[in-house]
Amino acid sequence: MASNVFDVLNNRACRGLxxxxxxxxxxxGVAQASTLEVSNARLSLLPGNTPGAxxxxxxxxxxxxxxxxxxxxxxxxxxxxxxxxEHEGMAHMHAxxxxxxxxxxxxxxxxxGHHLMFMRRIEALSEGDKAEVVLEFSDEQRLPVTxxxxxxxxx
Amino acid sequence: MYKLLFxxxxxxxxxxxxxxxxxxxxxxxxxxxxxxxxxxxxxxxxHGEDYRGKATLVYFGYTFCPDVCPITLSRLGDTIRDLDDExxxxxxxxxxxVDPSRDTPEVLKRYTDAFGPEFIGLSGEQAEIxxxxxxxxxxxxxxxxxxxxxxxxxxxxxxxxFDREGQAQFLMxxxxxxxxxxxxxxxxxxxxx
Numbered sequence: 001m002a003s004n005v006f007d008v009l010n011n012r013a014c015r016g017l018x019x020x021x022x023x024x025x026x027x028x029g030v031a032q033a034s035t036l037e038v039s040n041a042r043l044s045l046l047p048g049n050t051p052g053a054x055x056x057x058x059x060x061x062x063x064x065x066x067x068x069x070x071x072x073x074x075x076x077x078x079x080x081x082x083x084x085x086e087h088e089g090m091a092h093m094h095a096x097x098x099x100x101x102x103x104x105x106x107x108x109x110x111x112x113g114h115h116l117m118f119m120r121r122i123e124a125l126s127e128g129d130k131a132e133v134v135l136e137f138s139d140e141q142r143l144p145v146t147x148x149x150x151x152x153x154x155x
Numbered sequence: 156m157y158k159l160l161f162x163x164x165x166x167x168x169x170x171x172x173x174x175x176x177x178x179x180x181x182x183x184x185x186x187x188x189x190x191x192x193x194x195x196x197x198x199x200x201x202h203g204e205d206y207r208g209k210a211t212l213v214y215f216g217y218t219f220c221p222d223v224c225p226i227t228l229s230r231l232g233d234t235i236r237d238l239d240d241e242x243x244x245x246x247x248x249x250x251x252x253v254d255p256s257r258d259t260p261e262v263l264k265r266y267t268d269a270f271g272p273e274f275i276g277l278s279g280e281q282a283e284i285x286x287x288x289x290x291x292x293x294x295x296x297x298x299x300x301x302x303x304x305x306x307x308x309x310x311x312x313x314x315x316x317f318d319r320e321g322q323a324q325f326l327m328x329x330x331x332x333x334x335x336x337x338x339x340x341x342x343x344x345x346x347x348x
Binding site: 044046047048050051052082086089090091092093094117118119151152153155 | 216218219220221222223224225226228229232233262265266268269270293294303305307309310311312313328329330
């Protein structure tokens with residue numbers, strides 16, 4: 001439903017205003033640019049200073065492929081895109097530089113697959129808090145997303 | 156002839172109904188009993204035999220792991236919380252860190268406390284860790300350090316299960332249906348001893 005609202009407001013002049021309004025309407029865990037929609041944004045975090053994992057869904061309703069190239073957050077010193085995999089009984093994890101999302105495609109960052117790895121906390125965060133994150137794309141587009149800080153037990 | 160057939164059939168049926176048939180991978184005949192020398196969350200030297208008396212699940216990982224390790228431990232925690240109080244008292248989870256330079260006893264204590272009182276963090280000298288990983292025929296490997304000195308560790312994805320006498324029972328992987336893993340954990344924890 002939210003995407004329909006936004007399609008109507010496709011005028012560039014309206015975009016900033018509409019984004020603000022949408023942010024208010026939709027609350028956290030959701031962000032939207034003209035053709036990109038993020039939902040279910042969660043940051044899995046444990047007490048202490050161990051790294052967190054970011055999970056979300058990202059849908060591209062535009063007509064161009066977009067390329068996610070990274071993320072940053074004022075709450076962490078560094079954020080990397082990673083993918084976990086299992087091969088011959090071993091759990092592997094490696095960084096990825098970019099991820100293409102084709103027109104009409106919906107990708108999922110989910111446990112034991114793609115995730116954002118949040119390292120070295122700058123702000124103290126715990127379950128129930130919100131964390132501001134900006135997703136970065138190759139066309140310089142930057143998409144702000146508010147992640148809900150959750151326990152891995154909730155996933 | 157009939158007698159022979161019957162005997163064969165009976166032994167087949169009995170094997171199928173045996174207490175030792177786990178839904179996940181049975182390792183009773185191929186893995187040695189629980190044994191190691193490691194350091195606990197209080198910095199004390201401990202041995203495998205110290206953990207006899209309860210069903211024991213063992214997972215090898217590291218706390219700098221943001222995704223696979225916390226998710227695996229949380230799912231074990233969910234299964235354990237579903238047990239009734241008495242059964243829950245009969246199970247423990249040993250999280251053996253293969254990354255002792257970052258996973259000090261203090262770090263491990265804070266980490267395992269987040270998953271529940273049944274979770275115990277262990278680590279040790281590299282030679283001690285190698286002894287236990289070799290014993291269970293698993294490997295681990297450190298990745299290259301980045302400019303911040305951070306590095307990733309490739310580690311075993313399996314959870315090993317031992318009975319309260321420390322005898323190897325079954326091994327769970329992500330490829331096993333969650334319902335099978337849960338059923339085996341519940342049965343193991345419910346076994347009398």
